[in-house]
Amino acid sequence: MVRPARPRASRRISREADPVAPRQPRLTSGPRLAVRPRLLVVGSPSLDLLHFRGRSVRSAGGAGLYTALAAQRAGAEVTVVAPRPDPMPRELEPADRLLDWRGPIIAPEALPHFEIEYLPDGRTVYRQAVRGSEGDIRFGDVPDAGPGAFAYVVPLLDPELQLGIARRLSEAGVRVGCGTYAPGIRSHGEVVARVVEASHYFFCNEEEACLLFGSIDDVRVAPGRVVFVTRGARGARVVLGDRWIDIAAPTVDELDPTGAGDTFCGTALARIAAGDHPAIAARGAAACAARTVTAVGPAALLSDDPPPLAPADDRVRLEPDRIRRVARVIASAPEARAFDFTGPPFPEPGNPGALDFFFAGTVQQFGFWHARGGRYEVPMIASMGGRALKGSDYLWAAFRRWAAEAPDELTPAGQAALDDADFGHGLRDDDGRNPLPAGSLHPACARAYGRGMLALGLTPASLLAEADATERPLARFLSLLDQVGGYKEDAWRKKSALLAAILSQRPERFLRFGEGEDVPPIVDYHCQRSCLRLGVVTVAEEALAAKLANREVVSREEEEAVRAACYEAVEEIRRLSGRPMGAVDWFFFQNRTRCPEMSEPDCPACPADAACAHRTELFQPVFRTTAY
Template identity: 45%
Template sequence: MLTSAKILIVGGASLDTLTINSINYTSPGGAGLYTALAAVKCGADVTLLAPLPNPMPEELTQAAALVNWIGPTITPAELPVFHIIQEQGKTIYTKTFFGAEESLKTDVLPSNLSEFDLVHVAPLGDTTRQCHFINACRDRNAKIISAGTGMPLIKNNLEKISAVIQSVDLFFMNEEEAHLIFPDTKHIKTSTGKVLFVTKGPKGTSVYIGDHEIDIESVDTNGLDPTGAGDTFCGATITGTACGEHPLKAALAASALAAEMISGIGPENLLKKSKSPEIHADERVQVNQDQVRRTAKLISGLKKEKPYNFIASSLPNIDHPLTVNYFFATTLQQFSFWTTRNEFYHLPLIETIGGEKLKGAFYLFMAYQQKLENDPEYFSPERQANQTLDEMVELFRADDGKDVMPAVELHLAAAHRYGKTMLNLGWTPQSIIKTALETDHPLKSFLGMLDHVGGYREDPLRKKSALLAMILNNRPEKYFEFGENEFLPPIIDYHCMRSNLRMGLIDVVDNNLRNNLENRALVSENDEWAVRYAAYRAVDQLPILSGRSMATVDEYFFFSRKRCPEMTVPECSVCSADPVCAHRKELFQPVIRTDFY
């Protein structure tokens, strides 16, 4: 992913009076400025298009120095002014003067916006004006457009707000605003290909990727002034998205920054010269930096070999015409190859199919491989969207006739989501690859497109999306090439987590969680995230420290399933990791039924 992004924010700055605990403060403000400062805090190169006061009021000089501020020149008296009272959990506006922002015209936009990774259009005090700017940005080749709204605008222009949501790629609102736009808030959704963010204060945030909802918890904080919290969340989220992060992962980072911001008055915490806070990590599982360095040194000394090329008897032959379709449809199904008994892990899937005794991923690959010749249309989005449970049970049936695939209903649901979203978007596997390869950052574009495809979009850590990119890159046909300085994210599945736990790259310091892992008991989503995100952060460091690619790192952990298996005692003496391993052989991956891996 990109380490920085170039963002244009259309929206004004204001001079506000904030009343906090009955004390008045003069503060910089404005949706555009808060959004811009949050984006800068997250590392973005920000251009702010807004009325530009001359001379610059002293209260705005520090903020103005952080952005490239362009726009029509105005006098300080023409700046918007708001008086905002924060009282008993409520925000009260006692004075609203939109000033020169109301006269902002689209002709001040740069003629070509393709140089920006993302353009954000703030409410601008008028929904019609906001629509004009959004349309003008599209006409000027904006790559991604985001927008937000405000309560007064919704009350006066509900139909126009709905049109704005449909016209942009990302849209931001708070819970109160969502209640007006969506009377039935239990069924909020947006169109396939779009993302909606609904912030709910201490109740967290809901992220809607098409019709798929993901809820995230808020970050604990000593809130003092919530003014600008939503705009701060927006600025951080659009920066993460513009850099190529999954929308949910971007939102997690944004929640951390918003929590930090509201502990001060106005945007003072955004103006401090400090790094943006990282995604909140569960302290029950911690990265062991010493062990990460030891493991990186081990990997750096491994014999350099060609990456695994995904050629096997269970996979398509070289140059098979359906290879790309096959891998798009099967990689999203790479999950949950194990059974439970009495709330504990029981057995991995190992059965005979196609005349071979295969385990998990390669069992599934073989099941689909048998469709290549006798039912080539099976891999089309139409067939995936409409297949039945009986068809899928038959697909996975072992040679002896047994129905052996655990959680087959989850596989069916994933196939349906994949097929339906691909049809809604009008995409094919080939069109996704072609579009991504035509951009400056093919891998970023490829992963970003998969963020909207059912079966791939759900996981903020993108295990299956990254695996698909690696497969297409590693195959001899070279279906997909990464751009210069583009690297895969960590591919974290249960084999990788088990290795991280046993080798000691991550330490479980909570006794209850450790006991559940040792006993192979089912765990909660929070328990699983604690382990998985710690493993993600540990593995993410290994390519840089080892000088080897993420593909090499991933292969090392994937094939460790043979060195450090689930059901038998590891043979440490013949394992390449033995010299640096912590030998925590009693630990096991989190046991949870998920379709992420």
């Protein structure tokens, strides 16, 4: 018999805190949601005997259990699909209270059970592995989740069974994650390779990645697919089609390594379902996995404490009082209004080429500055039609001309076919040269965007239609861009968020938002400069502060520390001000004229002058990136 759904025990998943707490990186960078995401986990809990550090402990276990508990703790509502023992063993009672466990009734002794020994040299030895009833799971046991839902299918000790369930879920429109294990790859490598192809999100460790792909650097998947490679103390790698992002792991005192990888899987999928970029989801997942191994079995996942957050970078911290003061200014400032992206140089409302213009043009919104000798030199200023235009103003004007001269070249197919000379012609200045300082990065992004859209079978209009067909259009819109070259590489989604703001604020209202949705912060270098000078963030490390003041090129890690803090500060300002992010972003963007790069700030003209720390010596991180 299949057990019907029943109410689950509630558990506190967020702590009461000051409205602007001391700096703690947020677990999510996705759009705000009014409801918790739902996740199906197909895979059975088990009863295990663990040997580690001279101890032997009986514990609840199983990939399905750890994955489900981690997802639940990360904020998802979880349904576990697996045979359910009756009576319920004592070790599994806490999980049974928290999860919606559905499946045929079995005797407790039919559960899978494992005996695992962790050796001091890091090796793991399975003394006993009994498959039990997990192999009896069938697709008919899986409840209808509906298109757009998320599911995770554990290896099931039978890759063929896993593959069949994953394929049928995917055919039903479900976003499917799958895991693997080394013995399964060694004995059924071709089947596991097909599991990878059937998965939207595939999880493996470094050994398994080497068995499947040859090396971790050779991991590649089709466009729109993501592979997470966990690397123990070295963190994880997130492979987005043909690009990767490496994630660090917190340092902890490991006690019991059981379930670390499964905790990572459950947390990452829950956060992706909630709206996170896969790399941001992986940061939270790495933190949760690290916490899990500090306790025996799933004890850390059963805690009433809030889930751990990714470690804070103490080089840059939030300033809560200054954030409150700036938020109060923005709450009432006339300058804090959402811009509608009309007027020169934008397409007129109703222009049939507007979507191609904005999708292709926003990909290029980065890198408008020159460096020399390891320091920032000047912002980009170029001439078009006898007018000197700065940065993004020049880019939009050039794209408007391009749209008039060769509109087909702005379509995904047109962008995919561009060579560097074609791109340079489209962006030419009055001297006939491409003035963009980032050089070949720009045409490469154009081609990546076009090829990514073509590989996914998308156009701007069809992407928006797919997003609009869901209850959470913004979340789906951002997750689709997470699969598209030129957008997907930035975990903080600056260009994706900017495009969402444009499409939602244009008179055509190309993109609608669902209940509780709003765009994430749009953190470019103007925003970072304002945050630093306003004092809503403080650079605590003297060496980094000196680099910023001297406008020196910084490292990737230093840039990340500043940008992450600014992201959180802007999100808190939005929350406290009560204004939509479009209004908050326009306030910060307009601040570029009051607090510019190359001249003294015009403080009296700034509405936030009374709330400002006037750290005018500080400058945004000087770091070449395609993100902003």
